[in-house]
Amino acid sequence: MLKAYVQLQLIIDELYNAHDKAVANDDDEDASLLVSRADRLYEEAENLNLVISELEEK
Template identity: 60%
Template structure:
């Protein structure tokens, strides 16, 4: 795999982690305001992004091991 591909995947991984963090923080703020539906939606979306980031991390590790 080309190093440039791994670099782009690492950048995507970092951005996904950052986006998930923003959504988790927003979910927490919604919970503090008793906006349970909003908090649930935000946390759910954050979970999906976090899961995708973890999948990318595994892929990157495999590619770096080649």
């Protein structure tokens, strides 16, 4: 699960970087979509991190 969490973080970083590039190119529609997906995956990653932490406590 930790490997999946790390990979998810890398994807999130790539999405935020793509968002920044879209903003720089005045592509507001793509920027909005990218940041929305990144934010959603960030929430999922945080939930996964909680599960990992709970399992480590056992």
